[in-house]
Amino acid sequence: MGHPQIEKLDPKTHTMTLSLDIGLYPADVLYAAAYVFLDRAYVLLDRAGPRYEVHLRGKGELTEAQLTAMSGEFENELLAQALRRKVVKANQKIIEDITSQAIAGAAGGTLPTDFLAAGDDGMDFLDDPLGIAVPWEDKFKKKKDA
């Protein structure tokens, strides 16, 4: 049987065992899905011939319905992680290009030392050859006597 299946489900001990086909789920997908469940369940991975076995035990009390729901969530997480892996693989080149552009942009920005390297033009910071600092009123005021 290809898809994940519940091998064992025991509401008394809040435990459940899922069996997965090794050929369908790469190990990284299994790790990623298991990792998501570490905060609410005790997870133990095992192998039985051509199948992975995932032993889950709830950290709190779980009913049969909750255990079955958890099993479904685990299967969903496996699919989500498998898709995520596929998307990352397909877009690997784009991700690398964008990252290297971002790093190059950050490294190639203008630094304060660049202004020093431009050299001294012999001007003081108070010099105003273009008259930019002259107030508008002074520049364009009407002559009272005119």
Next chain:
Amino acid sequence: MSHVTHQSVKLHRTLYMQQAVKDAATTFADFAAFTIKRDGDYYAVDIKDIDPDVDGDVVAEFCNFALANTAGRKKTKKA
């Protein structure tokens, strides 16, 4: 109720990295004594002197840590 002070757990060698298991044992060294041995396809972890005052399942938490460490190490190795 009697407290269990000795347990053993088997971790499949293709799914758990030795260093990850060792690191998990180091993390929990204050709460129990860990002995890790190879046993065929498995790492057989013998856990003794489990601290009775610990609020929680030391062995199960140890397994979670071993798994998390393995997942982390595999990811880093790949990157």
